[in-house]
Amino acid sequence: xxxxxxLCRRPVLWMVVVVGAALRxxxxxxxxxLWYDELSMVRNLVHRSESRLLLEPLxxxxxxxxxxxVVEKAISRVLGESDLAFRFLLxxxxxAALVLFLPLAERxxxxxxxxxxxxxxxxxxxxxxxxxxxxxxxxDIAATIVLSWIALRLRDxxxxxxxxVLGGLTGAILVxxxxxxxxxxxxxxxxxxxxxxxxxxxxxxxxLLLTVPLWALASAASTVVAFRHVTPATRAYMDQFWRYRDSxxxxxxxKPADALWLWNRVNELFHDPTVLRYRWPGLFGALAxxxxxxxxxxxxxxxLVLLGPFVVGVLAAVAQxxxxxxxxxxxxxxxxxxxxxxxxxxIRRQASRVHPVAGGLCMAxxxxxxxxxxxxxxxxxSVENFKPVFAFFRDHRRPGDAVFVFPYAIEAVxxxxxxYGLAPGDYQVGDCSRDDDRVFLRDVDRYRGLxxxxxxxxxxxxxxxxxxxxxxxxxxIGTARESMAxxxxxxxxxxxxxxxDLSDPARLEAASAETFPLSPQGPLKRPCDERVRPLR
Numbered sequence: 001x002x003x004x005x006x007l008c009r010r011p012v013l014w015m016v017v018v019v020g021a022a023l024r025x026x027x028x029x030x031x032x033x034l035w036y037d038e039l040s041m042v043r044n045l046v047h048r049s050e051s052r053l054l055l056e057p058l059x060x061x062x063x064x065x066x067x068x069x070v071v072e073k074a075i076s077r078v079l080g081e082s083d084l085a086f087r088f089l090l091x092x093x094x095x096a097a098l099v100l101f102l103p104l105a106e107r108x109x110x111x112x113x114x115x116x117x118x119x120x121x122x123x124x125x126x127x128x129x130x131x132x133x134x135x136x137x138x139x140d141i142a143a144t145i146v147l148s149w150i151a152l153r154l155r156d157x158x159x160x161x162x163x164x165v166l167g168g169l170t171g172a173i174l175v176x177x178x179x180x181x182x183x184x185x186x187x188x189x190x191x192x193x194x195x196x197x198x199x200x201x202x203x204x205x206x207x208l209l210l211t212v213p214l215w216a217l218a219s220a221a222s223t224v225v226a227f228r229h230v231t232p233a234t235r236a237y238m239d240q241f242w243r244y245r246d247s248x249x250x251x252x253x254x255k256p257a258d259a260l261w262l263w264n265r266v267n268e269l270f271h272d273p274t275v276l277r278y279r280w281p282g283l284f285g286a287l288a289x290x291x292x293x294x295x296x297x298x299x300x301x302x303x304l305v306l307l308g309p310f311v312v313g314v315l316a317a318v319a320q321x322x323x324x325x326x327x328x329x330x331x332x333x334x335x336x337x338x339x340x341x342x343x344x345x346x347i348r349r350q351a352s353r354v355h356p357v358a359g360g361l362c363m364a365x366x367x368x369x370x371x372x373x374x375x376x377x378x379x380x381x382s383v384e385n386f387k388p389v390f391a392f393f394r395d396h397r398r399p400g401d402a403v404f405v406f407p408y409a410i411e412a413v414x415x416x417x418x419x420y421g422l423a424p425g426d427y428q429v430g431d432c433s434r435d436d437d438r439v440f441l442r443d444v445d446r447y448r449g450l451x452x453x454x455x456x457x458x459x460x461x462x463x464x465x466x467x468x469x470x471x472x473x474x475x476x477i478g479t480a481r482e483s484m485a486x487x488x489x490x491x492x493x494x495x496x497x498x499x500x501d502l503s504d505p506a507r508l509e510a511a512s513a514e515t516f517p518l519s520p521q522g523p524l525k526r527p528c529d530e531r532v533r534p535l536r
Contacts, residue, residue, distance in 0.1 A: 007115040013102055016115065020098045020122025023379055028091045028132035030380035033387045033495075034083055036460050037062070038134040039411035042086055045073055045134075057231045060411075063238065066225055067176030068136045090138040094131025097142035098122065101334065104149050108295065108302045109342050111349070112363055117341035119367065123374040124337070126275050126330055129381040136178055140331040143174045143181040148305050148334070151188040154207040155195065155301065164207050168214030175215075175222040180309075180331040182223060183316060185215035187308025195301050247323030249314075262314060265324050269336060273490045274326050276333070277373040284369070288336050291343030306335045377489065384459050384495045385486045386412040390420040392484040393454060393497040401452045401499075403427035404444060406467055409458040412495075427456075430470075437521055440466045441473050441513035448477065451503040459492040465521045467493060476511045478502035 006012060034042060040060035044053070053069045072089060079085035098121065105117040121127055130138035150167040153159065174181045189212040196204040230238070242248065247265075250258040257264075263285065271281035278284055296303040310332050317324035324332075344366045352359030390412075397403075403422065405413050407430045413422060428446075433439040447453040455474065457467050474480070478500040485494035502508065 005112065007112060013115060013118055016119050016122050017098055017102055020127075021095055023123065023128050024091065024094050024098065024131040027128050027379045027381065028084070028087060030132075031084055032380050032382040033385045033412070034086075034134065034415060035383035036408055036411065036458060038086075039415055041069075041072075041134045042081075042415065043411060045069065045076060045086065046081060048073075050074070057229045057234065061234050061237055063179075063226075063230055063234065065136050065139075065177050065179055065222070066229065067173070068139065068178075071177075072134065086134045087132050090131050090133060090135075093142050094127065094138050097131075097138070097145050098127070100145050100149055104145055104152075104334075105338060105341070107149070107152055108299065108306070108338055109345065110298070111345045113291075113341040113345035116344050116363065116367055117338050120337050120341065120370045121334070123370065124333070125277055125373065125377060125379075125381060126327075126333060128379050130330065137327055137330050139174070139178040140180045141333060143178045144184050144309055144331045144334045147171055147174065147181070147184050147188055148309075150211075151192060151207075151305050152302070154192070154211060155201070155203050157203070159203045159206070161206060161210060164210035165214070167207070168211040171211070171215040172218030175218050178331070179222075179226060180313060180322075180328070182219040183312040183322070184309040184331060185212075185219055187310065187312040188305060189215055189308075190312070191301065191304035191308040194304055198300075242323035242325065242328075245323075245325055247317065247325035247328070248320050249318040249324075251318070262324075265317075265329070266336070268326055269329060269333060272326050273377075275330070276370070277377060278369050279372070280369065284336075284340050287343035287347070287366070288339040289343070290346055291339035291341065294346045295339070295342050306338060310335050381489045383488050383490060383492070384412070385488075386416055386458070386495050389456075389484055389486055389495050389497045390416055390422070393456065394420040394422075396482050396499065397421070397454065398452060401454055402447050402450050403454045403456065404447065405429045406455065406457040406463070406470065407432040407440075408460040408463055409456050409495075412458060413456065437466065437469065437518050438513055440470050441516060441518075444470055444474060445513050447500075447502050448508055449503055451501050452481075453478070453500045453502055455496075455498045455500065457493075457496050457498075459488055459495055461492060462521070464493055465519045469516075469518050471498070473511065473513070473516050474498075474500045474502070476516065477508050479504065479507065 040062050041064065043060055044058045044062060048056070050070055050073050053073055054066060058064060058069070072086060075089055076085055079088060101121050102118050105114045109117060126137075127141060130141065147170070150170060154164060154167055171181070171185045175185065192204055192207050192212060196208055246261065250261055253259060266285050266288070267281035268275065270276050270278040270284045292303060292307065295306070313322070313324055313329065313332060316322040322328070344363055347366065348359040348363040351362040403426055405427050410429050413427065417423070417427075430443045431439050444453075444455075453474075455470065457471075481499040481501055483496060483498040485496035487494045
C-alpha cells in the first residue's frame with residue numbers, strides 16, 4: 001500500500017507544475033504593453049547590431065548581461081521585432097526553472113514542505129511575471145535553481161568527471177546571461193569547499209578541481225566585461241538610485257534602524273508589490289530562519305547550497321558593489337521559498353504532536369498567504385499598460401488636436417504610436433532637465449490658447465513630481481476634458497491620456513510657468529537626454 005500523503009505524490013506535484021506552466025504561458029500570451037525598462041531594452045536591441053551590443057555600453061541608462069542582449073538580438077532576426085518575439089526567450093527559461101524546481105525541492109525538503117514550496121513557486125507573481133519580460137531577472141531565478149541542482153548532483157556517488165565539466169560549463173555560460181549568477185557560483189563554490197573540508201570525499205574534491213575553476217574564470221571575465229559596459233554616467237545614476245532605496249548595507253550606521261537592514265530587505269522580498277506581495281512578511285522571514293535551521297540539522301550540505309548564494313549576495317551589498325533589494329535580488333527568492341516551506345513543515349510537525357488535524361490546519365493557514373497574494377493580484381501583470389490608453393486616445397482624438405508627449409513616454413509612442421494613428425510628425429516631445437523643474441511647464445506653455453491639447457504620460461518614478469506639476473499647471477490654466485488612466489500593478493502613477501482645453505483667457509491669466517508653485521523633483525533624478533530623441 002502507498003502510504004505517501006496524497007499531496008506529496010508525484011502526479012499531484014506535477015499537476016501543480018502544469019498549473020504553474022499554464023500561468024506563465026498565459027502571462028506571455030496576454031501580450032501586455034512593454035514598460036519603461038523593457039522599452040529601453042528594445043530601443044537598444046532595435047537600433048544596435050550584435051557587435052555594438054557586445055562591445056559598447058547600452059544607451060538609455062540600461063545595464064544588462066552581454067549574452068542576454070546578443071541572444072535577444074539573434075531571436076529578433078528570426079522571429080521579428082514584435083513584443084512577443086522579444087519576450088520569447090524568457091518563457092522557456094521560466095518553464096525550465098519551474099520544472100527543475102520540483103526535483104530540487106524533493107532533494108532538499110521533506111514531508112509537506114515539498115508541495116508547499118512547489119505550489120508557492122508555481123503561483124508566485126515574480127516567477128510568473130519575469131517568465132515574460134525583456135529583462136534578465138527571470139534568468140537570475142533560473143540560474144539559482146539550475147546551479148543549486150548541479151551542486152547537489154556533483155556530490156552524488158555516481159558523479160563523474162564529465163558531470164563536473166558539464167556543470168562547470170553550465171555555470172560558465174549562465175554568468176553571461178545573469179549578473180547575480182556570479183554570486184550564485186561563488187556561494188556554491190564556497191559550499192563545496194566547506195563540504196570537502198569536513199568530509200574530504202572524492203566527489204567534492206573532483207568538483208573543486210574541475211567545476212569551480214570554470215565558474216571562477218567565467219565569472220571573472222563576465223564581471224570585467226560588465227564593468228566596461230556601463231558608462232560613468234549610468235554607473236553614477238545606478239549607484240545613486242539603489243543607494244537612495246537603501247539597497248546597500250548602511251555603514252556607518254546613521255540611525256538605529258540601520259542595524260535591521262538585512263531583515264528589512266528580506267521582508268521586502270516577501271511583501272513588496274514588485275515581488276511576492278505576501279502579508280505578514282515578518283512571519284515569513286521567521287519561517288525562513290526556522291526552515292534553514294531545520295534543514296541544517298537534517299542536511300548540512302543542502303543548507304550550505306541554499307545559504308551560499310544568499311550570503312555572497314549580501315556580502316556584495318555590504319561591500320557596496322551590488323544592491324540587494326526587490327527585483328535585483330530575485331535570485332534569492334528560490335532560497336527563501338524553499339526555506340519557508342521547510343519552516344512551515346517544522347511548524348506542522350510541532351502542531352501535529354497535539355493533534356494531526358492541528359498540524360494540517362497550521363500548514364494550510366500558512367499557505368493561505370501565498371494563495372491570497374495570487375488571488376488578490378492574478379496575472380497578467382502589467383507595469384505600464386499603454387495599449388488601451390493609446391486606443392482611447394485614437395478613438396477620441398480629432399483632426400487638428402495638439403499632442404504633447406511627456407518625457408519617457410516617448411519610448412512607448414515610438415513603439416506603439418503608428419499602430420494607433422500617431423505618426424512622428426503628429427506630436428511634440430517634452431524637454432527634460434535634471435536641474436530646472438520649470439522646463440516642463442515652459443514646454444506646455446506653447447499650447448496656450450488651443451482648445452484641444454492632449455497630454456500622453458507614463459509612469460517613470462523619478463519623473464512623478466515633474467509630471468504632476470505639469471498636470472496641475474494645465475488644470476490651472478485650462479480645463480480638463482476627456483481622459484483615461486490605467487493603473488499599474490505596482491505603486492506608480494498610471495499611464496494616461498488627458499485632453500485639456502487651454503482657450504479660456506481668464507484661466508490662462510491664473511498662472512505662468514515662472515510663478516506656478518512646484519513640487520520638487522526630489523534627490524533622485526534620472527538621466528533623460530536620450531529619451532527625447534531617437535536612439536542611435
